[in-house]
Amino acid sequence: MPRVRELEVFRLTLPFGRRSESLLVKLTDHGGMTGWGEAVSPHPKTWARLEETLGALLIGVDWEHPDAVPSGDSAVDMACWDLWTRMRGVPLAHAIGGTRTSLMATVRLAPDSSIESLVSRVNQQVCAGYGHVTLDIRPGWDVEAVRAVRQAYPALTLAVDCGNAYTDLGQLVALDSYGLEVIERPFAIDDLHAHASLQDQVAASVAVEARSAAQLDDYLTLRAARVLLLRPTAFPSLSEARRAHDRAAAAGWDIQCAGGQGAGLARAATVAVASMPGCTLPCDVTQPPRNNQIVTPIVGANGGVIAVPFTQPGLGHTIDEARVHRLAKESFHA
Structure with a gap:
């Protein structure tokens, strides 16, 4: 039964790419075992709320399962799962019902300066082993871009x-003639x-990003x-995410896991969830930059394939704590 004796919270501004912010939570039990969690681009009030409430919620409190910790915060929940599974010597992926040891990956490509440049970038990714490409589109950068990529790669599995x-x-109906597998997040949620x-109206599958099981139910009802x-x-x-997975899979939907931002911990949790049986589409944790990550091994794809750490307990990655302290703009402990 875990009992946290010390906790630390770090606010990191990641140095590359969009310089996004991550909030890291580290829990240490009385035996010295640690668990880590991450929230990517957290709500501005999260820091103050955790500083006020997290110590009383966890320090010296016995809990039998992560679901027994009513934090309401994804980073705290992830840290509890990481600690709980490490104490039991089991991988997080296995603990939440995952079965896969490797995942197919999609690579995401943002709009480019020209159609020619986009096709060149697609070529680089295909040569690197990716068989699935997701193009970010927007009004004014859609049909022509998709047409050019499809003409260059008739057999490539393509999503937008x-x-x-x-x-x-x-415009979205017009895209359907180019053999898309998925049209993600077309309209306001x-x-x-x-x-x-x-x-x-389209043969492609429409993908929606529901953020609760109840929200998903509304989409399921309307098909x-x-x-x-x-x-x-x-x-x-993570239990709420698993419930959403279970409902979508029971309805016969495909599932794609995504989470390519952050310092590596959120990506690792995404890979664990993506190993569950209902996650049938390629996983998206491939967004650069990889240099932002504070975990070893780096979470990402190699030759279009993502390894699931099924031989290591917890999230399955080692934390570079020295780098965490270097990147931290702010921290507190209890």
């Missing part, structure tokens, strides 16, 4: 991520009827999509 940027169906209308884009760290707990 619309970033919730569209308001009408026209609460516009269920637009999603349902698009799914009725507004056929794919759940599951971002585990967007849920308050």
Whole structure:
């Protein structure tokens, strides 16, 4: 039974790419075992709330399972799972029901300065071993870009991520003639009827990013999509993410796990969730830059394949604590 004797919380501004922020939680039990968790781009009030409440919630308190810790925070929940599974000597992936030891990966490509440059970047990724590519599109950068990539690579499995940027169906329906596997996040998340209308008109599967099991139920009721884009760290707990997985899989939906930002811990949790049986589509943890990560081995794809750490307990990665302290802009402990 875990009992935390010390906790530390770090706020990191990552040095590369978009210089995003991560909040790391480290829990240490009385035997010296540690568990780590991460929230990527946390809510501005999260830091103050954890500083006020986390010590009383965890220090010296016995708990039998991570679900017994009512933190409501993904980083704390992840740290509890990491500690709990490390104490039992089991991988996190196994503990939450994962079965795969490796995952196929998709690589995500942002809009480029030209169509020619985009096709060149796709060529680089195909040569690196990727058989699945996701293009980020937006109004004005969609049909021509997809057409050019499809003409260059007729057999490539191709998806598009619309970033919730569209308001009408026209361009998205036009994309369907290019053999897309998935159209991700086409409309505002609460516009269920637009999603349902698009799914009725295209052969591609529409993917929605639900952030609670209840929100997913609304999409299931309207048959507004056929794919759940599951971002585990967007849920308050890994158990809640697993419930969403179970409901989508029971409805016959495909599931794609995504979580390519952060310092590595959130990516590791995404890989663990993606090893569950219902996660049938390639996993997206490949967004650069890899240099932001504070874990060993780095979480990412090699030749289009992501390894699931099924021989190491917990998240399955070693934390570079010296680098954590160097990158920390702020910290507190209790």
